[in-house]
Amino acid sequence: MSNDISAGGRLTVVIYQAVAAVVLLLLMTFGLLMRYSQAGGLDLSEDLFYQLMTAHGIGMVGIAAICGVSIMWFFLSQYVQLTTEIFVLNLILFLVGVVMILSAIFLGGFAGAWTFLYPLPRISGGAWGPSMAALHLGGVLLIGVGFLLVHLDCGYAILKKYGSLTNALGWPTLFGGPQTGKFQHQVDEATPPPTVVASTMVTIVNILGLVSGASILVITIVNLFVPSFAISALLGKNMIFFFGHVFINATIYMAVIAVYEILPRYTGRPWKSSRPFLAAWSFSTVAVLIVYPHHLLMDFPMPVWMLVMGQVISYLSGIPILVVTALGALAYVHRSGIKWGMAPSLLFLATFGWAAGAIPAIVDGTIVVNSVLHNTLWVPGHFHTYLLLGLVPMALGFMYFLIEEEGSTIDLAAFWAFIIGGMGFTMTFLMAGAASVPRRFAEHQPWMQGMDTLGSAFAALAILGVALIAVRFLGGVLASLKA
Amino acid sequence: MQEIAWSITLWLTIILAVTYLYVAMKSGDAADASSVAGAAGSLRTWLFAMLAFAFVPVTLMTTADLPYGAGASTGKAQVVNVKGFQWYWEMDQEEVKAGIPVLFKVEAADVNHGFAIYDEDNVLITQTQAMPGYTNNLKVTFTKPGTYKFLCLEYCGRQHHAMEITLNVTSN
Ligand code: HEM
Ligand SMILES: [Cu+2]
Ligand SMILES: [Cu+2]
Numbered sequence: 001m002s003n004d005i006s007a008g009g010r011l012t013v014v015i016y017q018a019v020a021a022v023v024l025l026l027l028m029t030f031g032l033l034m035r036y037s038q039a040g041g042l043d044l045s046e047d048l049f050y051q052l053m054t055a056h057g058i059g060m061v062g063i064a065a066i067c068g069v070s071i072m073w074f075f076l077s078q079y080v081q082l083t084t085e086i087f088v089l090n091l092i093l094f095l096v097g098v099v100m101i102l103s104a105i106f107l108g109g110f111a112g113a114w115t116f117l118y119p120l121p122r123i124s125g126g127a128w129g130p131s132m133a134a135l136h137l138g139g140v141l142l143i144g145v146g147f148l149l150v151h152l153d154c155g156y157a158i159l160k161k162y163g164s165l166t167n168a169l170g171w172p173t174l175f176g177g178p179q180t181g182k183f184q185h186q187v188d189e190a191t192p193p194p195t196v197v198a199s200t201m202v203t204i205v206n207i208l209g210l211v212s213g214a215s216i217l218v219i220t221i222v223n224l225f226v227p228s229f230a231i232s233a234l235l236g237k238n239m240i241f242f243f244g245h246v247f248i249n250a251t252i253y254m255a256v257i258a259v260y261e262i263l264p265r266y267t268g269r270p271w272k273s274s275r276p277f278l279a280a281w282s283f284s285t286v287a288v289l290i291v292y293p294h295h296l297l298m299d300f301p302m303p304v305w306m307l308v309m310g311q312v313i314s315y316l317s318g319i320p321i322l323v324v325t326a327l328g329a330l331a332y333v334h335r336s337g338i339k340w341g342m343a344p345s346l347l348f349l350a351t352f353g354w355a356a357g358a359i360p361a362i363v364d365g366t367i368v369v370n371s372v373l374h375n376t377l378w379v380p381g382h383f384h385t386y387l388l389l390g391l392v393p394m395a396l397g398f399m400y401f402l403i404e405e406e407g408s409t410i411d412l413a414a415f416w417a418f419i420i421g422g423m424g425f426t427m428t429f430l431m432a433g434a435a436s437v438p439r440r441f442a443e444h445q446p447w448m449q450g451m452d453t454l455g456s457a458f459a460a461l462a463i464l465g466v467a468l469i470a471v472r473f474l475g476g477v478l479a480s481l482k483a
Numbered sequence: 484m485q486e487i488a489w490s491i492t493l494w495l496t497i498i499l500a501v502t503y504l505y506v507a508m509k510s511g512d513a514a515d516a517s518s519v520a521g522a523a524g525s526l527r528t529w530l531f532a533m534l535a536f537a538f539v540p541v542t543l544m545t546t547a548d549l550p551y552g553a554g555a556s557t558g559k560a561q562v563v564n565v566k567g568f569q570w571y572w573e574m575d576q577e578e579v580k581a582g583i584p585v586l587f588k589v590e591a592a593d594v595n596h597g598f599a600i601y602d603e604d605n606v607l608i609t610q611t612q613a614m615p616g617y618t619n620n621l622k623v624t625f626t627k628p629g630t631y632k633f634l635c636l637e638y639c640g641r642q643h644h645a646m647e648i649t650l651n652v653t654s655n
Pocket of ligand 1: 054
């Protein structure tokens with residue numbers, strides 16, 4: 001590690017995480033309200049349900065990105081020279097965007113879901129007007145611009161130090177000559193650390209994803225006021241899912257840096273960029289860009305080769321990083337004599353959650369299976385597994401690392417409440433999906449309600465766990481500010 | 484199909500969870516890192532090889548019979564024209580026969596909808612998207628007579644959950 005993070009940079013990271021902790025809890029509560037309302041235990045109006053769904057969806061995606069980018073920034077800034085001002089600007093744009101989004105949703109009635117599927121924002125059937133759709137989409141655009149600036153800054157800093165993106169992905173080592181014996185030392189020196197490799201991958205894919213996202217946002221906003229300015233609904237969908245898939249996946253690719261950096265401090269086994277590691281990340285850079293058609297498997301007018309590619313790449317793309325990261329985490333922990341604290345426990349759990357979430361995703365990425373699972377609760381089942389049990393524990397583990405707290409009995413109880421609640425919650429989603437229950441239904445008919453109450457109970461348990469952890473983190477931050 | 488998807492998912496998840504629990508329990512007694520790394524390396528190679536080996540047959544098997552391209556030949560299919568509106572379906576037939584293919588020509592009038600077919604036991608049989616400006620052709624042969632139900636599986640606004648229409652399938 002070449003340099004330490006600046007005090008200002010560190011403080012900004014802590015503020016990012018504090019915002020994340022608070023908003024995460026709020027949005028999880030929104031989620032519980034939705035789930036319990038589906039169970040019939042609560043009577044939300046359909047308008048309010050879809051507003052909560054929109055806020056929960058876009059808010060969680062944004063917070064996942066806030067968690068991911070702050071973890072990446074924290075560790076990457078120890079290897080390359082990042083601009084703190086841009087990082088601060090991103091947070092400000094994010095907060096302004098959030099105010100716009102929440103006003104559009106809860107004051108203006110906007111409920112077009114986080115996927116704002118063209119042309120739904122313009123054609124709401126009377127639920128909201130074009131100005132509120134514009135306010136919402138403008139907020140999303142503003143947030144996107146903030147993240148784009150951070151990624152450009154990261155890309156610039158990486159290029160300055162490593163000369164090219166392929167260098168920063170470790171290609172000289174990956175495709176280079178002998179790596180043992182007397183060459184070992186040289187190779188170790190020249191090979192970029194896992195943090196740089198992951199950051200480079202994210203820089204590449206997220207810049208492309210955000211440009212696509214910004215384009216479709218602008219098109220949709222213009223279309224609100226000039227309906228004759230229209231594009232094909234299928235093109236709009238391609239652009240949205242390209243952006244959406246890349247952006248949400250990048251949140252984990254950033255957050256996983258916490259695993260690479262923090263876990264070794266407990267196991268005493270450094271996480272190095274081995275050749276399989278480098279190969280996996282380079283492969284995934286391409287795969288994450290071309291796999292998005294797996295969201296369009298039920299769009300029959302799509303070129304069939306693209307849809308088959310969506311299936312094939314779904315099978316292949318999850319595998320390398322997962323086999324490398326999950327198996328890596330297992331190998332680094334196995335018989336390491338690790339001293340478990342909250343940070344390593346949560347990070348270890350996170351690699352499990354990520355891998356576990358990929359299983360139902362790959363199953364559903366199979367075209368003939370997608371015919372009976374697409375847009376059922378199976379889908380929230382799979383992505384809550386890797387977001388709630390993968391990304392969130394990465395962020396929570398990072399929080400414990402920041403406040404340098406190993407944890408007491410209460411923390412341990414929170415940890416297990418979180419695991420049991422989270423597993424139960426996601427499993428009940430999957431079971432409901434397998435029972436053909438549609439996703440995004442404000443009202444569940446009696447036959448759809450089988451898992452709803454149980455799912456809500458598990459969700460409440462998971463939220464309790466996160467609440468305890470969030471309180472611990474915020475308390476730790478306040479204490480360190482006073483000191 | 485749903486049961487297969489669920490069993491595969493459940494069992495793989497259980498195997499994964501047991502592996503994690505095992506490693507967590509064995510984490511205490513320290514061993515030499517290089518011995519573990521060696522074992523993990525060969526396990527990784529083995530896993531990759533197994534996945535690579537399974538990949539081709541699984542891909543061939545699952546892509547042999549894709550739901551696409553049904554519109555090309557109507558044949559002796561019974562054609563049903565369907566259109567999705569905010570928030571109802573319009574269908575130009577009320578009844579079709581079992582045992583003979585049905586070709587659903589699915590369109591949307593305003594925004595994206597999802598056309599999903601449920602049988603009398605509320606099992607999702609198959610689906611396609613309904614998209615403004617496009618026609619999605621979905622071919623289904625109903626084997627059992629009965630009343631089938633169609634729900635919307637693409638979020639389309641405030642009454643999305645209430646879009647429902649039925650079709651009678653009579654015995655041939
Ligand atoms: C215990 C905590 C949580 C609960 C109770 C919860 C609950 C829900 C519910 C009920 C839905 C709608 C399901 C449906 O389609 O009927 C949903 C959707 C969603 N959730 Fe969560 N959730 C939680 C945590 C999270 C987390 C941590 C993330 C991401 C970091 C997340 C991201 C999303 C997204 C992106 C959607 C899709 C919204 C849409 O369909 O437009 N959720 N959640
Ligand atoms: Cu995806
Ligand atoms: Cu709908």
